[in-house]
Amino acid sequence: MTFAAPPEEVFDYLADPRNRPAWQTSLRAVKMLDEDGPRVGQRWRDLTWAGVRPHMRITQLQRPTLWAETGSWFGVSADLTLRFEPEGAGTAVSVEMDVRGTGPWRWPAGLADRLADGAVAGDLRRAADLLGGSSAR
Template structure:
């Protein structure tokens, strides 16, 4: 999956917000909360996403080059997903966040993973648009 979303704030603000697990439940629609955060924000930090359906993937930051790139890997049972966000200044202000995602399933979960990979791009872009709105509102109000 790939695509991009415009944010009305600088790449540094976006990177710090999206890479911090403490913010995830605010902008990620499927997330109830984050638990078991281990380590500081950066490569090697881990946490557990607790989703609204009750799934609990274990997440790990695999790359953080602030403010240009952030990557994570999530694993849950026989599934594994990689998400990379590429941030770049946008002409006219703010930044563009490019998204690359790969979802895999082991063994008999492979076909299900491929089917989920077809619908996940819209959900990821929707979540990022939500994050962009939240950061834009904060920027306008100065909070």
């Protein structure tokens, strides 16, 4: 996904959990557990429309090139990594996502992992539009 904004602007917007309900369709709200950030270790809870409330934490933060989070809810955990690279006057954002589960959560987590790419791509398109436009890549 290419954003029509510079890497610092895109990074700052996507790395701040408080902005996520505006661009992540599955979220109703975010409950911040740590207000000082964004920073490695910052924690929050996603409050989803489906009622899932994972505990989230920033695991990597190298402004403006790399941001990663991990989330867990019962027997499911997920890792998301975003990489930011200048592309012309904009920013190319690449995504790595891994969802896994244990016990009875293994099958639903596997399904979520297969569906995640499309959902994340749609959410990033929405974020890019909010920041002034995008072009799919």
